[in-house]
Amino acid sequence: xxxxxxxxxxxxxxxxxxxxxLLLLTDEPRLGVLECSRxxxxxxxxxxxxxxxxxxxxxxxxxPPALDLGAMGYxxxxxxVVEIAQGRRAEVCEGLAAIPEVCEVHATxxxxxxxxxxxxxxxxxxxxxxxxxxxxxxxxxxSTSIALSTPVPPRVRPLLERVKGRPxx
Amino acid sequence: xxxxxxxxxxxxxxxxxxxxxLLLLTDEPRLGVLECSRxxxxxxxxxxxxxxxxxxxxxxxxxPPALDLGAMGYxxxxxxVVEIAQGRRAEVCEGLAAIPEVCEVHATxxxxxxxxxxxxxxxxxxxxxxxxxxxxxxxxxxSTSIALSTPVPPRVRPLLERVKGRPxx
DNA sequence: TAGATCACTATACAAATTGCCCAGCGAAAT
DNA sequence: ATTTCGCTGGGCAATTTGTATAGTGATCTA
Numbered sequence: 001x002x003x004x005x006x007x008x009x010x011x012x013x014x015x016x017x018x019x020x021x022l023l024l025l026t027d028e029p030r031l032g033v034l035e036c037s038r039x040x041x042x043x044x045x046x047x048x049x050x051x052x053x054x055x056x057x058x059x060x061x062x063x064p065p066a067l068d069l070g071a072m073g074y075x076x077x078x079x080x081v082v083e084i085a086q087g088r089r090a091e092v093c094e095g096l097a098a099i100p101e102v103c104e105v106h107a108t109x110x111x112x113x114x115x116x117x118x119x120x121x122x123x124x125x126x127x128x129x130x131x132x133x134x135x136x137x138x139x140x141x142x143s144t145s146i147a148l149s150t151p152v153p154p155r156v157r158p159l160l161e162r163v164k165g166r167p168x169x
Numbered sequence: 170x171x172x173x174x175x176x177x178x179x180x181x182x183x184x185x186x187x188x189x190x191l192l193l194l195t196d197e198p199r200l201g202v203l204e205c206s207r208x209x210x211x212x213x214x215x216x217x218x219x220x221x222x223x224x225x226x227x228x229x230x231x232x233p234p235a236l237d238l239g240a241m242g243y244x245x246x247x248x249x250v251v252e253i254a255q256g257r258r259a260e261v262c263e264g265l266a267a268i269p270e271v272c273e274v275h276a277t278x279x280x281x282x283x284x285x286x287x288x289x290x291x292x293x294x295x296x297x298x299x300x301x302x303x304x305x306x307x308x309x310x311x312s313t314s315i316a317l318s319t320p321v322p323p324r325v326r327p328l329l330e331r332v333k334g335r336p337x338x
Numbered sequence: 339t340a341g342a343t344c345a346c347t348a349t350a351c352a353a354a355t356t357g358c359c360c361a362g363c364g365a366a367a368t
Numbered sequence: 369a370t371t372t373c374g375c376t377g378g379g380c381a382a383t384t385t386g387t388a389t390a391g392t393g394a395t396c397t398a
Contacts, residue, residue, distance in 0.1 A: 013241055022234055029232040034384055043347045048386090058240040063198040063232040065191055067325050071227040072182055074328070079277060079284060093320035100327030108248060108314040115248060115316070119328075145277040147284070151262035156236050158269035159243065159288075203355060212376045217357090343396070348389100355384070360377105367372070 088138035095136030257307035264305035
């Protein structure tokens with residue numbers, strides 16, 4: 001018999017079952033709906049419904065292929081803080097977006113600056129990329145630093161684990 | 170004597186077909202092998218073989234679920250440059266990894282510093298997270314900046330597009 | 339308190355997909 | 369000349385998906 005006295009409804013965007021499902025998919029993304037239902041010990045329809053709802057709510061945005069840029073030849077990752085001319089963010093971002101090696105751009109507090117993540121094939125190649133960046137109109141100053149290692153790779157797991165462990169508030 | 174021209178075998182980690190396949194999966198990650206083969210106009214076995222090889226080579230590491238942290242309640246993203254005590258990187262990273270809101274850590278050039286990406290539910294919550302970070306032993310200084318927007322979200326597409334468009338080299 | 343809802347279980351069934359295998363073919367490498 | 373390798377095209381059984389439907393207990397609402 002399923003049923004405890006769970007009184008959480010639409011308040012929590014992700015409840016425990018959702019978290020367990022997402023965690024499962026995080027570990028083995030290729031699992032089908034059926035397999036998931038078996039592992040979680042719930043009916044297939046439930047898993048299906050949960051997934052649909054997560055997508056609706058915008059929590060789950062898809063299953064994009066994870067590529068290892070290093071294995072693709074882009075062994076270098078660098079971060080750059082970009083200082084730009086006042087009020088030119090849109091143009092600058094457009095210019096940055098046009099550079100394939102620019103993998104991510106954020107506008108941050110501090111001085112209306114931008115924060116950029118980029119990759120390159122080698123130091124020489126990075127030089128080239130950086131040159132491209134500084135050539136973007138309205139870019140005033142660029143402070144680059146190279147990633148030597150990544151002690152904590154991008155992750156969401158701990159956040160899900162917390163939901164899973166903690167009864168919804 | 171290495172007759173160049175088109176001797177692309179094991180040199181290019183990702184050839185055009187690979188790129189087209191990955192691009193296709195980037196846009197519609199849930200596609201099955203069969204559907205992919207239809208879209209690309211090649212035999213099913215070919216797609217299967219390509220995928221297997223990409224995984225072998227370590228280029229394709231999987232299809233992890235993409236979660237929107239914002240939709241999950243973590244609407245704030247912040248970056249921090251962490252200055253640490255000499256030779257304590259391992260300990261510090263361990264400490265940082267123990268904080269669920271810390272989503273990513275890189276060791277960068279500059280001063281043997283760390284670069285951290287973290288999320289929070291609100292400004293007050295960010296305060297709490299930051300406090301946790303500074304409480305990690307051997308953390309000397311913390312410079313935090315909040316992400317106001319993300320003009321260029323994490324992407325790999327342009328890199329693949331380039332491979333696709335350009336004949337091998 | 340009597341419905342009305344909602345989430346989940348449990349089944350069912352046709353259609354599609356997967357996993358695997360095999361023979362043939364052409365280009366490149368030995 | 370012979371072998372190797374990648375791709376094609378087909379085949380087949382087993383599994384999974386897409387979609388429905390009915391039943392049940394708990395929560396919400398008038």
